[in-house]
Amino acid sequence: MAIGYESGHGRGQQYGPGDGREPGHGPGAGGGSDGSLPAWLRAPFEGRTWRAYGYVLLSLPIGVVLFTYAVTVVSLGAGLLVTFLGVPVLAAGLMGCRGFGALERARARGLLGLEVAEPRPLRVRRSGVLPWMRAVLLSGTSWRALLYAVVQFPWSVFSFVVAVSVWSVGLPLLTYPLWFWVFPMWAGRGGLQLYDDGHHRILLDSPLEILATAGAGLVVTLVTPWLVRALTAVDRGLVLGLLGPSRLSARVVELExxxxxxxxxxxxxxxxxxxxxxxxxxxxxxxxxxxxxxxxxxxxxxxxxxxxxxxxxxxxxxxxxxxxxxxxxxxHPAVLTDRGLDAALSSVASRCTVPVSVAVDLQRRPAPALEGIAYFTVSELLQNVSKHSGARSASVDVWRADDRLLLQVADDGGGGASASGGSGLAGLAERLGAVDGILVVDSPAGGPTRVTAELPWRG
Incomplete structure (x- = not known):
C-alpha cells in the first residue's frame, strides 16, 4: 500500500454446494476415496458449470425476445377484442408462446440436463378454425407459456447481471499477480487503486497485498459456480412449473x-x-x-x-x-365376505405348500373392494412362494398405518424375485398402481424375500 491508512480486507466466505451436486458425488466437500479433487475445487472446471453459465448468458437475449413477443401479441389481441380479429390474434399469439415453450424445454434439456415431460396436446373436438381457437384459449398450457415469457425476462436480467459481474470480479482478481505490472508501466501508479479522496490513496502494490488480492479472487472464483447453479435452479423451477404438464393434467394422464x-x-x-x-x-x-x-x-x-x-x-x-x-x-370367497381378512388369509395360508403364519392387526374392516384387493394380492404372493421360492416357511402380516393398509409376505427361500420385466410381480404391481397402491420387492440373491404392498385405506 503506497500511503494513507490501512484498509481492512474482508474475508471471502466459501459456500458449499446447494442442491446442485453432480450425480454420483456425496454431499461432503472432501475428495473421494479414489483420490479425485474435492467438489469445490472441481466445480470451476466442470462442463456442468459452463453449461449452466451458457444457459444464463443465453437467457437474456431469449428473454428479451420472449417478453417483447408476449407483450406485443397480448396488447394487440386485447386491443382488437372489440372486433372479431382480437380472438384469432390472441389465439395465434398463445400458440406461438407454446412453440417458444417447446424450444425452452429443449434448451433446458441440453444445457441443464433437465427432462421435462411434454404438456398435454391441444384437444380439438371438431375440425375447423373456431374449435381450434377455442381449444387454444381454454388451454392452461397456453397461458402458462405466456406467463413464462413474461416472468422469465426480469429474472434473466437479474441472473445475467449477477453471473457476469461475479465472473468479471473473480477472474481478474485471481490473475492480478500476472497483470498488476500494467499500472506502474502504463498508468503511472503502483497498482490497483481501491480508494482516493484527494488526500489519501489506497493502492494494492505490495507483494502481500497482491497475494491477498489473488486469494480473494480465488475465493470468488470458487464460489461462482455454486452461485451460477443456484441461479439456474430458479430457471429449472420456472421451466418445470410453467412449461411442463400441470399437476392436474399429469394426474388425469395417470388416472387414464x-x-x-x-x-x-x-x-x-x-x-x-x-x-x-x-x-x-x-x-x-x-x-x-x-x-x-x-x-x-x-x-x-x-x-x-x-x-x-x-x-x-x-x-x-x-x-x-x-x-x-x-x-x-x-x-370372491364367501369367507372373506362373512369373516373378513383374518379368516380368509388363514384359509389361503392353509392351502400353501409351506407353513405360513398369519398376523392381521386391524381394528376394523376396510372397504369391501379394498379387502378383495388385499386378499387376492396375498393369494398371488403365496402362490409364488409355493411355486418358485423353495422356502421352508413364510409369514403374512397385515396392518394399518395412518391412511394406508400394508401387507407383507416374507419367506426364507432362495430370493431373486423381481417386479421388473413381464413377471407376475410386475403385473401385480401394475394392478396395485391402478388403485394408487405400491408394491416393493426386497429379494436379494440367496434370500430371504420380503414383498410389501401398500394400499390406500378406505373404511
Whole structure:
C-alpha cells in the first residue's frame, strides 16, 4: 500500500454446494476415496458449470425476445377484442408462446440436463378454425407459456447481471499477480487503486497485498459456480412449473393409464373365468350328461352296469362341484365376505405348500373392494412362494398405518424375485398402481424375500 491508512480486507466466505451436486458425488466437500479433487475445487472446471453459465448468458437475449413477443401479441389481441380479429390474434399469439415453450424445454434439456415431460396436446373436438381457437384459449398450457415469457425476462436480467459481474470480479482478481505490472508501466501508479479522496490513496502494490488480492479472487472464483447453479435452479423451477404438464393434467394422464390397467385386468379375469368354466366344470357336466344318458339306456338291460355308471357320474358331480367352489373362491370367497381378512388369509395360508403364519392387526374392516384387493394380492404372493421360492416357511402380516393398509409376505427361500420385466410381480404391481397402491420387492440373491404392498385405506 503506497500511503494513507490501512484498509481492512474482508474475508471471502466459501459456500458449499446447494442442491446442485453432480450425480454420483456425496454431499461432503472432501475428495473421494479414489483420490479425485474435492467438489469445490472441481466445480470451476466442470462442463456442468459452463453449461449452466451458457444457459444464463443465453437467457437474456431469449428473454428479451420472449417478453417483447408476449407483450406485443397480448396488447394487440386485447386491443382488437372489440372486433372479431382480437380472438384469432390472441389465439395465434398463445400458440406461438407454446412453440417458444417447446424450444425452452429443449434448451433446458441440453444445457441443464433437465427432462421435462411434454404438456398435454391441444384437444380439438371438431375440425375447423373456431374449435381450434377455442381449444387454444381454454388451454392452461397456453397461458402458462405466456406467463413464462413474461416472468422469465426480469429474472434473466437479474441472473445475467449477477453471473457476469461475479465472473468479471473473480477472474481478474485471481490473475492480478500476472497483470498488476500494467499500472506502474502504463498508468503511472503502483497498482490497483481501491480508494482516493484527494488526500489519501489506497493502492494494492505490495507483494502481500497482491497475494491477498489473488486469494480473494480465488475465493470468488470458487464460489461462482455454486452461485451460477443456484441461479439456474430458479430457471429449472420456472421451466418445470410453467412449461411442463400441470399437476392436474399429469394426474388425469395417470388416472387414464390406471383406468386402462383396470379394464385390462378385468378383461383378463373374465377370460380366465370363461376358460376355467369351459375347460373344467362345463366339460365335466357335458361328460356327466352323456354318462347319465348311457346309464338310463342300460338301466333295463344291465342294471349293474348302469349302477356303476351312476356311481361314476356321482364322482364326477363331486369333482365338478369342487371346481365350481374353487372358481367361486377365485372370484370372491364367501369367507372373506362373512369373516373378513383374518379368516380368509388363514384359509389361503392353509392351502400353501409351506407353513405360513398369519398376523392381521386391524381394528376394523376396510372397504369391501379394498379387502378383495388385499386378499387376492396375498393369494398371488403365496402362490409364488409355493411355486418358485423353495422356502421352508413364510409369514403374512397385515396392518394399518395412518391412511394406508400394508401387507407383507416374507419367506426364507432362495430370493431373486423381481417386479421388473413381464413377471407376475410386475403385473401385480401394475394392478396395485391402478388403485394408487405400491408394491416393493426386497429379494436379494440367496434370500430371504420380503414383498410389501401398500394400499390406500378406505373404511
Amino acid at each position: 393409464a390406471d383406468r386402462g390397467a383396470v379394464v385390462d385386468t378385468a378383461a383378463a379375469d373374465l377370460r380366465r373365468i370363461e376358460r376355467d368354466l369351459h375347460d373344467g366344470a362345463q366339460a365335466r357336466l357335458v361328460s356327466l350328461a352323456m354318462d347319465l344318458g348311457l346309464a338310463r339306456e342300460k338301466l333295463t338291460e344291465d342294471p349293474q352296469a348302469a349302477a356303476r355308471m351312476v356311481d361314476e357320474a356321482h364322482g364326477e358331480v363331486k369333482t365338478a362341484l369342487q371346481e365350481l367352489r374353487d372358481l367361486a373362491r377365485g372370484i
